[in-house]
Amino acid sequence: MSDDTSASAAPSERTRVKRYHWLARYDRATVEQILDATPLAHVGCQMDGVPFVTPTFFWREGDRVYWHGSAAGRMFKVLESQDVCFTVSMLDGLVLARTSYNFNCNFRSVMILGRASLITDPAEKEAHLRTFVNGLVPGQWDRLRPPTEKEIAVTALASMSIDEASCKVRVGPPEDDEADYAFPAWAGVIPIRYQVLPPEPDPRNLPGLEMPEDVLKFTLG
Template identity: 75%
Template sequence: MTDQTDEEYREAPSDRTHVKRYHWLARYDQETVKAILDATPLAHVGCMMNGVPFVTPTFFWREGDRVYWHGSSAGRMFHALEHQDICFTVSMLDGLVIARSAYNFNCNFRSVMLLGRAELIKDEDEKAEKLRNFVNGLIPGEWERLRPVYPKEIKATAIASMSIAEASCKVRTGPPIDDDEDYTHPSWAGVIPIRYQVLPPEPDPRNLPDVSMPEDVLKFRLG
């Protein structure tokens, strides 16, 4: 457990983000929310479509107090988003926690769950601006190096945004927590750390001979 108090635990932004299970892992502050969101560009969006729950993986980015994601304007998700509250989640696996009993096996992780209503960006100029922010957020200056976007491509792209105000996080770190009597059991316990790794870029074999890789591509890092 951590030294988080019950008073801090109750400071959830809403009843539905109030963590009850393993509540000592809960965080509600915006600093933690933003740090987890910024650690990876991959999220999962959950919503109901035709009475069936769907969870869709998607690339996303954060601008201030909102998250943004894009997809096809013809996609079912973007037709359903504005008519319901949705669940937007991001998670990072940091380690396998090996305990002295199967019951106490665990993992070290960071996760955030956002709840609320998404908004679609419909202005074509604003969509182009947000896409530019997305691309340049991954590789600085890349948008300006690319072939200029066609109006039909902007029209075919849907972009949604959502506030990060209604959020809850869970963060677990550290060694296993076993039952007191199990610490005398002769079984190895500990943590296997897990890290995401960015490898050297692999060029497209159809690159033009005189095209060199921008230095910003080499500088890409998660988070």
């Protein structure tokens, strides 16, 4: 992939990619495409002087990412006192080269740095959580029992701007040293994709309860 970033935003010094810099992308469109392709992220921060990375469901609304968890969780108690590292990554293929040194993978990743903020207003919390649920399965929020005040209260909700972000994207075949193309070892790419399987009903569903059409239509990305 070429190192053409002429249409990209300028990175900050913290997000400028140094290793394999030709894979870097800084434009907002690429950032949003990767964020919207999966609901799973990892949030890194320090707790009691120890670095922790927490997997979490997330969603994007405009120029901010949101994630939720338990209000009693340690992460939500320290988020507003430090910058955090928010990452999303997807493995798209195993790249088999002619030497172990050039083995690689095709992938997409985003790293966002910044200070998160907690959302504490119950009505605002509920509105964002509705967006999250309906973003996974359209209309699902209104099919569910409404959340109680206690459930909203014990749910922590954080958001962070995606202004300070960088991406790395690799596609294509192996890149071997020129002399190694004559070596008789098979090389190529094993594509890897997420697979969404048919929904499995809860055995305790009420009799005659039909699966919503939107559940059948669920996809990632």
